[in-house]
Amino acid sequence: MDTDSLPIRVRGLAKRYGDLTAVRDLDLDVRAGEIFALLGPNGAGKTTTTEILEGFRERDGGEVSVLGQDPQRAGRAWRSRIGIVLQSSNDYAELSVGELVGHFARYYPRPRDVDEVIGAVGLEPKRNTRVRALSGGQRRRLDVGLGIVGSPELLFLDEPTMGFDPQARRSFWELIRQLRDEGTTILLTTHYLDEAEQLAGRVGVIVGGRLVEVNTPAQLGGRQQQRARVVWRDGEELTAAPTNTVAHLSQQYGGEVPDLQVLRPTLEDIYLGMIGAGDE
Numbered sequence: 001m002d003t004d005s006l007p008i009r010v011r012g013l014a015k016r017y018g019d020l021t022a023v024r025d026l027d028l029d030v031r032a033g034e035i036f037a038l039l040g041p042n043g044a045g046k047t048t049t050t051e052i053l054e055g056f057r058e059r060d061g062g063e064v065s066v067l068g069q070d071p072q073r074a075g076r077a078w079r080s081r082i083g084i085v086l087q088s089s090n091d092y093a094e095l096s097v098g099e100l101v102g103h104f105a106r107y108y109p110r111p112r113d114v115d116e117v118i119g120a121v122g123l124e125p126k127r128n129t130r131v132r133a134l135s136g137g138q139r140r141r142l143d144v145g146l147g148i149v150g151s152p153e154l155l156f157l158d159e160p161t162m163g164f165d166p167q168a169r170r171s172f173w174e175l176i177r178q179l180r181d182e183g184t185t186i187l188l189t190t191h192y193l194d195e196a197e198q199l200a201g202r203v204g205v206i207v208g209g210r211l212v213e214v215n216t217p218a219q220l221g222g223r224q225q226q227r228a229r230v231v232w233r234d235g236e237e238l239t240a241a242p243t244n245t246v247a248h249l250s251q252q253y254g255g256e257v258p259d260l261q262v263l264r265p266t267l268e269d270i271y272l273g274m275i276g277a278g279d280e
């Protein structure tokens, strides 16, 4: 692959805070048009890494290219091509939703239509409401709206759905998929494993400042090779061939197997196993 055309390319990234090494020897490639999720426990180094990519923190070592430039040296034109969901709308408490989105749109050379953005984040009924009168979840949606109003090529989303109700999360996921389908590359940081599974083509797990694995959600941590648990009213079995087990059971019961379930490890099970192992 031509690595020069990668929206994000990181080699040997290192960051220390005094004696603490927050990120060490981290390599990362994010491909054009993908949603890549960074996972990792509190303090693993996700924010440090993303803020270095966003140009908000300086690194101590390694090479970083974001949209072809070093974020430490990139200027305004570069910044207008990336979108960042900041938790900033509190600073604008007296503006209405419509005014604030319109205000941000003016910073960008190719802004999205303000009404379209407000609609996309589900805030039409609040268009004329002041920011200070929004609920926590509505404010977060507004933050997301401000992150996408500049039609970014690359979007950074840090815990985007924290505080969303289930319905708002679903519609937010729909919006993110739509942005991806339009060609936006997205780097997502989340503690919600179901969100990573729903959205990400690939996930990377950071533990103790190191990237321990990059894989698809379906294959992370050897997930596909893990045995399935077949559970039914009268028993359970751990097996690599659950279809066989179910076929036998069906014969045994003469058709329907009572209370049948075939359970596989969830992404969360796999992830928890991985970060446990990383702590040793």
Ligand SMILES: Nc1ncnc2c1ncn2[C@@H]1O[C@H](COP(=O)(O)OP(=O)(O)OP(=O)(O)O)[C@@H](O)[C@H]1O
Residues within 6 Å of the ligand: 017, 020, 022, 040, 041, 042, 043, 044, 045, 046, 047, 048, 049
């Ligand atoms: N400005 C700072 N000064 C000193 N130490 C810091 C600073 N920022 C982060 N750290 C430390 O660096 C490590 C990585 O922090 P970071 O915020 O990158 O983790 P994270 O993976 O984003 O965690 P979380 O899931 O809690 O947001 C932590 O041990 C943290 O205490």
